Amino acid sequence: IMAATKASKEQRYDRQLRLWGDHGQEELENAHICVINATATGTEILKNLVLPGIGAFTIVDGHTVTGEDVGNKAQAATELLQELNSDVSGNFVEESPDKLLDNDPEFFHRFSVVIGVQLPESTCLRLGSVLWSASVPFLVCKTYGLIGYMRLVVQEHTVIESHPDNALEDLRLDQPFAEFQNHVKSYDLDSMDKKDHSHTPWIIIIAKYLEKWFSEHNCQLPKNYKEKEAFRQFIREGILKNENGVPEDEENFEEAIKNVNTALNLTKIPGAVEDLFNSEQCNNITSQTPSFWVMLRAVKEFVHNEGNGSLPVRGNVPDMIADSQKFINLQNVYREKALQDAAAVSKHVECLLQSVGKVCSKNASFLRVVRCRSLAEEYSVDSVNKDEITSCMDNPDSEMVFYLMLRAVDRFYQQHSRYPGVYNYQVEEDISKLKLSVNSLLQEYSLNVNIKDDYIHEFCRYGAAEPHTVSAFLGGSAAQEAIKIISHQFVPFNNTFIYNAMSQTSATLQL
């Protein structure tokens, strides 16, 4: 039965396993998520976590079902969601988060991520503080009229497998390692027959021509456009000619010429990785240090020893025109070097207490750490990010205005115990009240910005509505961010995301 279940899960989850692998899926199935408030937004988020097979979810919601939220409250929601995937365990707690914070704040410590939906500011800040101390990632979500808002609050989130979209190759042509140099020596372009010549990998071609170039240019790489052009021409002259002096069709040489620009990129450690090497956690390893930092330190040790200033070799080569044997042999040179480097990293890791440095070694260029400011820092007058706010507001199209409006309606709520414009008769009179909230907000934080009356009118018009299509957009976005946190794959946003459904635009702000 175990085998049958595993097989059917592989089939069911096939399309997503191709993105985060079996190990990512395992993390997902071991996770327990809490969603506070089963509103349209809350249930949309949950749907997108239940479908891919989250281990368990708990809904916290103290509201009862009303006409406008049919089917969206804790128990009803739990039942309907469970129907989507029988592998997932669903729980519900019919209690307001404020009550839980009063009586049992440690309730929230058990979760992999807590997602707070449509929370008033005071609850948000209280919960934020509890979760920050407990190092539980917190995702705040809000749908307000046609505006979607997300805020990620996580102290330190490490990512080994960031899966970058357009990574540059790691070929080391500017500083070839010994095994590669030996392999290149085994080729003699001048004495090859036509078939071999046309099926030599472009990497070998560039390496060969670089050697010649070095000897004529004082061991300097082609540096500027002029020199690179000359180098390309140099390679072009190497194309075989037929008996009439007409160049043959050698696609591998064309590939070499095309790749000159990127192949000559200097091998260097990305700034983001250097910063990690210089961070406190990396340099102060104790028995309590999480394994990410131990592995990172091992990579750093490698860089200063076996690596001679460079990261471990990644080991991948792109596909290219070549015959099978030449390609496989070349690929193996890189792969074996990568394995060698990874073994060296693992040895450092052993020396630093732990095991398994291989995955970290291969992904060394792409390691990322996301650190978000706490809500307390964002909201405090002393540490508010004034610069980000005022510089964004210089641009009339910036989504920053919506962030300020959301803060203003929260302020309105605190004062009037309701949101503006909920009932038709309130819309007109609430405009001036909301304007007061806006001004008090700007004054408190000494923000010298101007918010047009149109936005104040629009936010009264919204009447704190939670339209389904905007909830659904946020539902997909938030669920994926939660999956990134749980799986430690792909990179979460930092730290505020605003979606404007009117213009179908968005912005990520760091507040």
Add this chain to the structure above:
Amino acid sequence: MADAEEPMAVDGGHRDCDWDGRWNHVRKFLERPGPFTHPDFEPGAEALSGFGVIHVVDMDVIDVSNLNRQFLFRPKDVGRPKAEVAADFINSRIPGCKVVPHFKKIQDLGESFYKQFHIIVCGLDSIIARRWMNGMLISLLSYEDGVLDSSSIIPLIDGGVEGFKGNARVIVPGMTACIDCTLELYPPQINFPMCTIASMPRLPEHCIEYARILQWPKEKPFGDTGLDGDNPQHIQWVFERSQERAAEFNITGVTYRLTQGVVKRIIPAVASTNAVIAAACATEAFKIATSSYIPLNNYLVFNDVDGLYTYTFEAERKENCSACSQVPQDLQFPPSAKLQEVLEYLTESASLQMKSPAITTTLEGKNKTLYLQSVKSIEERTRPNLCKTLKELGLSDGQELAVADVTTPQTVLFKLNFTA
């Protein structure tokens, strides 16, 4: 999904199926004036009954691998037509909404079907299908004295996803950029060169294609049946042959999962990104149906691999778009050019990208097929024409060629311009 003509409820959401408060969130957008609404917007409660009738067209049946994201389906529904199960689900759960299913290809339905709708929303899985739908809506446009009759316009909302990337666009046929206007935006499909597959494999994918393209038709392991990507026995056979080939060339990395992915051209997919794009499309459908806001103008790109990234821009109409510009398409060739060259141009040009065009013309008052691929007997009969020159075929300068192809529901007219 498409919306059908139904009289909207006049008294604002008080049908039997509308309980108290059902439309509270939506009515704020319909009843209240605001500073960002569409210039044509008139506040009122008339549209307050949601989308009354929706027709769904889908040629597929449900597969287990759909269940990780297609939430209207359950394990018990595997094997049933998607359109029918989706309709059943919504009809039984959402009072007041009627979904009419069509277990068909979009191409199986014609003008009289499509012209009944206010809006068409597409979530198709191929560019060919998109172009066909695009062409259909363009063919419904009517012009009076060269002026477009706006009542003949049916907006098209198109969404697509691939892993963590997606896009949503709004097309107003005859007015905004259409699918063919932006054909160059779509990346070409990866097809490995035959010589690589046949004699110089380097990647595990090459080994799999070898088994699929060369070994299967030769060895016919299950009789005369075509390779069925959904048949695990077929995939297992391809997998084993691929492993053998890979071993011959010292290539690592052939797995069952990779085999299936290559054979079925599988694109990874998750619930979350699909939800984002579907939501964006639904938002546009709402805006267009209610005139409450100016719709997306006209293309949204989304990517949440690293944070969340969106890019919104106005795709421009192409002046000489072969689908929507009404400008006769030019074919510039010397009379000594062979028909083969014309065929290659039709399939390889970035702006046309036809799949298997059928070329006909009128010669001496009679309709003549110059070349047609899709019917074996006609293909054999017209194949020699490919090697003949345009002059030899009797074509003259200014000759009109009619080209039919799966990428468009209507034939495209080309004018032959002889160059020196």
